[in-house]
Amino acid sequence: MSAVALTAAVTLAFTGCARDGGGGGGGREGGGEASPGITDDSITLGITTPLSGATAGPGTCTVAGLEAYMGAANADGGIEFGDGKTRQVEIDAMDDGYDPQKASANYQALKGKAFAITSGLGTPTNLAWREAANADEVPQAFVMTGDPIFSDQEESPWSLGWVPVYQNEGQAFGEALAASGEDHKVAILSQNDDYGEGYVEGFKEGIAGADNIEIVKELTYEATDTAVDAQLTELAATDADIFFNAMSITPLVISSMQRAQSIGWSPSWFLPSNTSSPSAILEPGGGAAFPGVYSVAFAKAPASPEFAEDEDVQTFLSDLKEYADYQDTPAFPHCMWSYMLGATLEQVFQSMEEPTRAEFIQRMREVEQFQAPLMLEGTYVDTTEDGQPAVSTVVVQKYNGKGYDTVEAIG
Template sequence: MFRSLHRIVAAATIAVLVAAAGACSQSGGSGSSGGSVPGVTDTEVVVGTHTPLTGPAAAGYSKISAAAKAYFDYVNANGGVNGRKITYKIMDDGYNPATTQQVVRQLVLQEKVFAILNGLGTPTHTGVLDFLNTNKVPDLFVASGSLSWNQPQKYPYTFGYNPDYTIEGKILATYLKANFAGRKVCTFGQNDDFGADGLKGVQAVLGANGVAHSETYDVTNTNVAPAIGALKQAGCQVTVSFSVPGFTALAIGTAAQIGFRTQWVVSNVGADYATLAALLKTAAGPLLEGVISDSYLPSVDDTSNGWVALFRRLNTQYNNNTPFDGNVEYGFSVGYLFVQALKAAGKNLTRQSIVDAVERNGFNGPGLFKLRFSKNDHSGYGGLQMGRVQGGKQTLFGPVYTTDDGSGAVTSMVASPAAPPANGIPT
């Protein structure tokens, strides 16, 4: 009669004791850092990230965090920033929003990181915005172009990095309007804010009826044949794709299989040539030739660019000479920007001081256009240059375009990026 209750109470009591014992051993370790800034000592600053090392989006993206870490290794070997070495904790979330929840909590609550740097993915990072901002954790340079990162009132600790997908959509559409007038334009997008923001940008320029047909894919379903078939059925002559590299490759490969001939125009996040070529293997050459894309970082094949030369050199020395592609370049660029931000935040590093430093902006980096950071603007790069695959290389051409994510016009300017410092470490 009494056993059930007896057992529950007994079990609960033992559970409490076990947990308390665990807590005691735990609190001994963390007690020393009480009162100071989490993740910051006089000799170290610990930052973390969530990124797909496995799963459907790992192709290409898994190289980003390794490259950023390589850049930090280089900086650490040269004395760190303000005497602090940078420790970069990389957590695999498999591009699964539920896993992101867990690993980010682990980073912030257990590993006590100072900041989250370059957390990757629109669907994944969206879920941790509230958590990071309620805990006042700097959420720097999110690796995605969702509009969500730019809400300084609601999310004062979050800053973007990529140009947002809406200005990208507007810029791509402006190029299409000028060069593919009269063609039937369709879109193929990821079924979340990534695809939706991009479509919004395209429609802002071409009009709601300017997009003849629109298809989406889900990251959890690798069968894109129905969507690609529908695009073929609709007679799309130009297809704008807001997709991660794995699904860009699937879309282009599937289109070739069913004889769907279209001009592919791919968002910069899913257009890295080396990544797509590795996925499409022997078919890559003919399938990718002529694919149009855009970029806010210099082309990895641009040997005359000082930044590319610098990052290639560091890649050889500190990143196991990984094949140098857009993802590696991206990782180094993010690492460089973070070191700039740390320097600007000064010796008395706090979570607020780095947020203030990023809002003061004034960063010069490899980007073709400036970063937009200010007190009222937390979005990243604001301009893009068009590019095309020619002879197995991604070549950028024409002016750098910029616009806003509203109804503003798309304007152009000539790119004039700063030269990198001689030792490759920001001053």
């Protein structure tokens, strides 16, 4: 997957669902000198993401969804840009194994040949080349990290995050827990970095002023740890009925669930959106053994019976098989996220009147309340608010044994 080329070309519409509508962006010829990675016929997007190692599952999805969307667009003819040119989209994806040094090396390899670098997963890996990308004025567009620094225009004028910042997710769960009206004791285990700190910060904001919620203990772990048994034993001794687990490492989430059961601790769980997959995490971890497992989402889950006949989902699964050679129903939401990302990039391309990175950045920050394919009701893409990522709206959901149901409060 080090270099994946997608071919074709089409005239596509500038409408909510992108491929279904009317005119492109007019016929004006762009006046700026073309930036690297774009010609009159094609545009190259780079990705650095984990395609091997513990996070290879979601990492692979960050490429597959984008391949699926752009592959379908290209098969229909390509994308008509705002300068009147119709272009193919090519994707050059490189494996960083969730290693910041590899991600930095990948950036150096991609910056001269990719128009923009997008979609890649990971806070430490994207942070590793953020400063360089901003200094070089290379778009770091819609990367999959919830660190707020990517959405701060003063700190990162050439960057923008895709997924809700960690604080958004943590706050949504805290507010739902406080809204239950019931007394809860909360134990917290968080990753000892910006990822974990952001989730905990947001959660505390969500429960601020709620006298029915008590945090009884907080512990951390390192992202390089292979087990957190000691922390779980200590947290279980508190008899907390809610476990706020801000954890990004898939194998650790599974082993944590198994460990909690082995020591007889059965709290309700909160999990971040990127480590809450029903089939890849909750089933092997035994999630059904707990009173409730909660997370947040903004994408329709193809495995959920609720969306079995959904038109967006059916189109997505078909595109995923045909253009990304991804035959299974995705276990990770990143496949859906990167598909939505593709639709959003199309919106940006259709408004670009010059083939330059500067024009791309300007248009990237003008997407307003766009209902991308697969988005849940009440969520949307909006890039116009400084300090917020492309997606900042989420809904709280509860695991039902197969997928998730949306809830207003947590009992």
